[in-house]
Amino acid sequence: MLVEFELIQKAQQGDASAFTQIVQAYRRRILGTISRLIGRPEDVEDVSQEVFIRLYFSLGQLRTAEVFEPWLYRLTVNASYDYLRKGRRRLESRMADLSEQQVMMADAVAGTRAQDDEGEKRRVRDTVQELLSAVSEDDRILLTLKEVEGLSLKELEKIYHVNENALKVRLFRARQRVLKKMKEVTGASSPSAKEDETN
Amino acid sequence: MNSNSSMKQGNPAEGDYRLDELFLAYRQACPDTEGSARFMPGIWAGIEARENSSNWFGRVAKALVTAAVAASVILGMMMSSANHSNDFFNATFVDALQADHVATLEPLHIERISTLESQ
Numbered sequence: 167m168l169v170e171f172e173l174i175q176k177a178q179q180g181d182a183s184a185f186t187q188i189v190q191a192y193r194r195r196i197l198g199t200i201s202r203l204i205g206r207p208e209d210v211e212d213v214s215q216e217v218f219i220r221l222y223f224s225l226g227q228l229r230t231a232e233v234f235e236p237w238l239y240r241l242t243v244n245a246s247y248d249y250l251r252k253g254r255r256r257l258e259s260r261m262a263d264l265s266e267q268q269v270m271m272a273d274a275v276a277g278t279r280a281q282d283d284e285g286e287k288r289r290v291r292d293t294v295q296e297l298l299s300a301v302s303e304d305d306r307i308l309l310t311l312k313e314v315e316g317l318s319l320k321e322l323e324k325i326y327h328v329n330e331n332a333l334k335v336r337l338f339r340a341r342q343r344v345l346k347k348m349k350e351v352t353g354a355s356s357p358s359a360k361e362d363e364t365n
Numbered sequence: 366m367n368s369n370s371s372m373k374q375g376n377p378a379e380g381d382y383r384l385d386e387l388f389l390a391y392r393q394a395c396p397d398t399e400g401s402a403r404f405m406p407g408i409w410a411g412i413e414a415r416e417n418s419s420n421w422f423g424r425v426a427k428a429l430v431t432a433a434v435a436a437s438v439i440l441g442m443m444m445s446s447a448n449h450s451n452d453f454f455n456a457t458f459v460d461a462l463q464a465d466h467v468a469t470l471e472p473l474h475i476e477r478i479s480t481l482e483s484q
Contacts, residue, residue: 194397194399197397197400201397202392210400214400216411223415290393291395294388294391314391345384348380348384
């Protein structure tokens with residue numbers, strides 16, 4: 167844990183500086199996690215602020231130190247889920263506009279390195295966002311926590327309050343859907359596939 | 366191109382490998398950041414705004430409850446005083462009937478019976 171439980175207790179009693187210290191300790195981690203969960207750098211700060219605001223108002227319910235981090239992750243997951251659900255329509259239309267570019271990136275990521283590093287990062291983010299659009303917001307967050315954040319099944323169990331087997335099944339299915347989408351994307355983007363279509 | 370063709374042919378291991386690689390690239394494309402200088406002030410502003418709005422709702426709710434209680438007390442008192450002052454509500458059913466009809470009906474009955482007797 168990045169902070170002592172005493173600090174959390176002080177924050178629970180309304181100590182503003184203790185709360186500020188908690189935020190400072192976790193802001194980097196939360197900003198990073200949200201950045202990967204939602205894939206939109208321009209909105210990461212707003213969603214992260216929402217997480218800490220929710221933390222402030224629910225801190226009084228926390229009883230033991232062990233649950234603090236899983237609980238903070240849960241707040242993060244919920245805020246990201248709310249963001250994704252609200253922005254779904256907007257995101258889908260944007261994806262449709264950029265699909266050709268994203269499709270080309272699926273090859274680029276596995277093969278060549280792009281000249282423009284920032285442009286490549288943006289295209290990677292767009293590609294993964296499109297692939298993750300094949301699953302529900304819930305599964306997309308779960309998959310990102312496992313595959314990108316590298317959380318263990320034990321950690322996910324604490325966050326989701328679901329047993330390990332159920333998580334494994336959900337992860338497997340979500341991954342299969344993403345793989346299927348990836349296959350569609352790479353298949354559509356390959357020149358040989360286009361040649362096949364014309365023939 | 367080889368990887369694409371193997372994907373098309375449905376090589377699951379190749380697909381898994383490529384997906385893992387893509388997730389890794391994604392992690393690097395979304396690095397940990399510290400956020401801007403207005404991150405913390407933004408949190409406090411959000412907390413303050415939410416506290417103010419919850420206080421406003423609390424005040425409105427409290428005012429509505431007080432008004433509702435006051436209105437019920439006033440209505441109760443009005444009903445109670447109206448019941449006590451009006452004899453109509455204290456009278457029995459027969460009394461009420463008498464008060465309402467008997468005075469007008471009795472003379473008619475008497476007249477009709479006397480007319481019948483004379484015939």
